[in-house]
């Protein structure tokens with residue numbers, strides 16, 4: 001399989017009041033399409049830093065980064081924004097929904113910044129995604145009116161709407177109880193099953209056990225990188241749509257072309 | 262000025278149309294409305310400065326324009342090409358008049374003939390004006406006789422409401438005819454048609470041939486209501502009341518003798534108005550007493566127009582101060598909003614927003630806010646323009662003329678938009694230049 005993410009000797013050094021803080025000290029990594037990676041490691045080991053770099057929110061001090069075979073280590077701010085809106089989906093620990101918007105409107109946001117026109121087709125797609133994550137009856141609710149788990153589902157739907165090459169999740173279950181965490185992880189695992197590439201940061205072994213590959217970091221370097229041979233069993237309950245519909249929603253044809261500049 | 266007054270609304274329409282039609286603009290607009298609605302009280306308070314400033318400017322402009330217009334209209338009715346020469350009672354004579362039997366002063370028929378020789382005068386209308394009770398049966402009204410010639414009507418821009426004005430035949434045949442001011446007519450004739458009826462002035466009866474339309478001080482002298490005048494032919498007056506006018510002052514036995522109370526004359530060319538005025542002054546230099554005035558409406562017109570310009574300048578000054586203050590208020594709130602919404606900015610950036618998307622979002626929000634403020638201010642201002650004259654008329658019995666200028670509305674709106682743009686740019690840029698990671702981490 002082709003690799004979606006390839007980084008070579010990636011370094012990131014922060015400058016804090018003229019003191020150099022090396023957060024990443026040369027990380028080389030390749031992630032294949034359809035993989036599900038859990039990034040683990042102690043606090044301060046550079047997991048979030050790495051994820052931010054992968055998410056094109058930051059630029060490396062040194063090294064190379066290829067995302068879907070595009071060299072993006074040297075792009076400018078606008079180009080990075082473009083990459084984020086087309087190739088990346090984000091899931092945050094704090095859900096990060098916009099309070100002014102309804103569920104469906106929150107899911108729409110990445111499309112707005114792709115320059116898409118909001119049409120019946122896009123609306124249908126957003127509603128389909130809301131249904132997919134189990135919020136079929138809450139299209140017009142505001143984030144305030146939803147539980148944490150429900151908010152995170154909206155965030156997942158939002159991360160899917162632009163059909164990203166990679167979904168990046170920084171401790172997606174960090175604020176949730178274990179039962180809800182399982183539901184969210186099950187959702188992510190199902191998405192992975194139908195071909196979505198996911199890179200997820202987590203502290204908990206229990207959560208990491210859902211991933212196919214576990215990378216441990218320490219002091220800005222990769223300590224170990226192993227295949228997970230005790231994969232957590234998926235329960236089929238959460239995704240209630242028929243598989244064909246699911247596939248159509250997650251990988252629609254010609255969607256990216258629709259938002260051409 | 263006309264170009265500007267056309268261009269401003271056109272520009273505004275263009276701006277709103279482009280926001281409306283352009284997809285991103287429309288969404289930005291909707292988002293701005295929502296974000297503002299989320300904090301409506303704050304949004305309202307932050308544009309209060311702009312609301313009050315705009316309202317004040319609209320109202321002051323309307324009232325200023327109204328009273329100025331009134332004054333200008335008055336002057337214009339007197340005619341920009343006209344010159345008024347009036348007899349006035351000289352001050353020394355006023356002191357001595359108690360002793361002397363008859364005070365003789367003012368313009369004479371000889372003066373009239375002399376002035377008539379000035380070549381660029383197109384019309385000359387002499388008037389003899391004196392108080393005289395007008396009677397109809399047992400009713401008497403303290404009125405004023407204006408003895409004059411038919412051109413009086415034209416030169417003072419007056420109109421006849423019913424009937425006709427005095428004509429040359431009346432004057433030539435010394436007919437006893439009279440044209441009444443509208444108020445005098447209604448006081449003398451409550452329930453009958455005055456035309457053809459007779460009224461008594463002094464010892465003679467005069468047939469009413471016409472009634473004038475109601476008018477304000479149309480150039481005839483005196484502070485009394487001109488609608489109480491009765492107009493009779495000049496030559497008839499000479500015969501019926503004598504060559505001189507005797508004005509008996511009540512309580513004393515003194516009388517005054519005036520040939521002509523006023524001469525209104527039209528000059529062919531507006532450029533020749535002032536030189537003609539100078540010539541008339543020189544002709545009348547032979548008078549030993551200062552018993553006449555030469556007044557030129559054109560002078561007052563220009564003076565009034567200069568005053569109007571000064572008033573406008575002052576308003577612009579007030580407006581700019583209040584708008585700058587309002588704009589700083591907006592900027593202050595926008596900066597607070599941007600800080601408060603740091604995380605939102607981070608989220609949007611992570612989801613693919615470019616810096617210019619963020620700039621646009623906050624800029625549209627600022628402009629929408631100030632434009633709505635401007636609109637509210639315009640509404641408030643117009644409300645004041647409608648309400649205040651009513652209040653002064655009902656409770657203070659004073660007329661407060663007002664005239665809303667379309668220009669002032671479009672200018673206010675344009676400035677409101679401008680204030681939003683200018684004072685919104687800095688906060689918006691600040692929002693756009695935030696580091697996405699820092700912004701996301703913000704609590």
Ligand SMILES: Nc1ncnc2c1ncn2[C@@H]1O[C@H](COP(=O)(O)OP(=O)(O)OP(=O)(O)O)[C@@H](O)[C@H]1O
Pocket residue numbers: 014015016021022023041042043044045046047048049050
């Ligand atoms: N903006 C920054 N400025 C300076 N130093 C930073 C910055 N961000 C991170 N660091 C430093 O880089 C190192 C790695 O931080 P990072 O956030 O990647 O750790 P982490 O593995 O995500 O930890 P945690 O599990 O607690 O989230 C830390 O030593 C941190 O102090």
Ligand SMILES: [Mg+2]
Pocket residue numbers: 047048049
């Ligand atoms: Mg972290």
